[in-house]
Amino acid sequence: MGEKIQVKVEASNRHVHLSRHDADVLFGEGYEFGVHKELSQPGQFSAQDRITLVCEDRKIENVRVLGPFRDESQVEISRTDAFNLKLNVPLKHSGDLEGSPGITLVGPKGRVKLDRGVIISHRHLHASEDEAGRLGLKHGDLVNLRVPSIKEIIFNNVMVRVSSDYKLAFHIDFDDANACFFEEGILAELV
Amino acid sequence: MGEKIQVKVEASNRHVHLSRHDADVLFGEGYEFGVHKELSQPGQFSAQDRITLVCEDRKIENVRVLGPFRDESQVEISRTDAFNLKLNVPLKHSGDLEGSPGITLVGPKGRVKLDRGVIISHRHLHASEDEAGRLGLKHGDLVNLRVPSIKEIIFNNVMVRVSSDYKLAFHIDFDDANACFFEEGILAELV
Numbered sequence A, B: 001m002g003e004k005i006q007v008k009v010e011a012s013n014r015h016v017h018l019s020r021h022d023a024d025v026l027f028g029e030g031y032e033f034g035v036h037k038e039l040s041q042p043g044q045f046s047a048q049d050r051i052t053l054v055c056e057d058r059k060i061e062n063v064r065v066l067g068p069f070r071d072e073s074q075v076e077i078s079r080t081d082a083f084n085l086k087l088n089v090p091l092k093h094s095g096d097l098e099g100s101p102g103i104t105l106v107g108p109k110g111r112v113k114l115d116r117g118v119i120i121s122h123r124h125l126h127a128s129e130d131e132a133g134r135l136g137l138k139h140g141d142l143v144n145l146r147v148p149s150i151k152e153i154i155f156n157n158v159m160v161r162v163s164s165d166y167k168l169a170f171h172i173d174f175d176d177a178n179a180c181f182f183e184e185g186i187l188a189e190l191v
Helices: A020-027 A079-085 A129-135 A174-179 B020-027 B079-084 B129-135 B174-179
Strands: A006-012 A015-017 A035-038 A045-055 A058-067 A074-076 A103-106 A111-114 A118-121 A124-127 A142-147 A153-162 A169-173 A187-190 B006-012 B015-019 B035-038 B045-055 B058-070 B074-076 B103-106 B111-114 B118-121 B124-127 B142-147 B153-162 B169-173 B187-190
Touching (some): A020 A103, A079 A118, A079 A174, A118 A169, A129 A153, A174 B079, B006 B174, B015 B020, B015 B045, B020 B058, B020 B103, B020 B111, B058 B079, B079 B118, B079 B174, B124 B129, B153 B169, B153 B174
Parallel strands (some): A006 A169, A015 A058, B074 B118
Antiparallel strands (some): A015 A074, A045 A103, A153 B153, B006 B187, B035 B045, B045 B058, B124 B169, B142 B187
16 A cells, blocks of 8 residues: 555644734734744744633633734634533634634734634645645545544544645644644654 | 444543542532433433532532442543643543542532542443444454544544443543534444
8 A cells, every 4th residue: 555644743722813903903903913833834823912712601711813814813613612612613624604603802902793703623634735746635635544642543534725835734623632642743644 | 344333422521430438528428419310331320419620729610420439439531621620640441540640529518639530531332241242342352433423533442341231332531522523322333
């Protein structure tokens, strides 16, 4: 079956992507985010800044802002978070906000009531065009990835997302990460 | 490959099993637990009563007590809970408390400081001797179980636990449940 193909696994904690407009309301006109950490996907970073998610009488504090700005704000949480907020949140791929519920974002300078934008972001495999070509994969393919650990899991039907802006990495959320006893540096294997 | 073998999946939220002694301290001498729900495993039940787990400045409230009494108290939490409590908790099979950390239990009548007993309970497949025989499985076998869903997972290396006290069911914790979008009534398939 040829060589074993291994991929870096990255676990994404809950976070928000903000529009320029919403960032202005939450942090003040023209506010620029300080970089906390460059992420694996080129140009993406986690900001030093955090906000609070509020949903009726429930809230989650210290939710990290990711940059750069997007056209529309998007909140990515786990299913555990969704249950804690008592919010019915659909599983979606990033950018597909159709039918997603809203939530209130609270920052140091103001609050924004989103009409939509809260999703559970589906697992996905990022790849550049070169990497995808080398692995024989194309955008939209579904692959199975085994994460070896004492709580080993094979994640089935993981969507491949190919772009010249991407770099090879398997992204999972914190439910997935805790279920498979994720540790920094762990490699998944295409099966 | 013969017929498809399907197994009921049950998701266990965090809970505690108590010794008679610890129950006396937490709820009062000779206290008997009211049954909230009979569980699938014969004789096991969730009680109406709940306690609080306290670990330094962190706590988790409303943790369900399970009956009947055990020789030694045991606290089963998810990895998400362990991170929230900032407690280093090993993955163990129920009953193996060697090297597990302690925690403080708080009930309506008192508190108990356990020296050990907190575990992340490993996934397992319960089966009676008859059921195991019919499936060609024996106690201690490792099997792989696929849970079909929009976030499909194959759980690898699930230990088979056979006893005349058991009934066929695949037990997972809430990290696993949320990772695979568990819904009541879902069936896993032996692969």
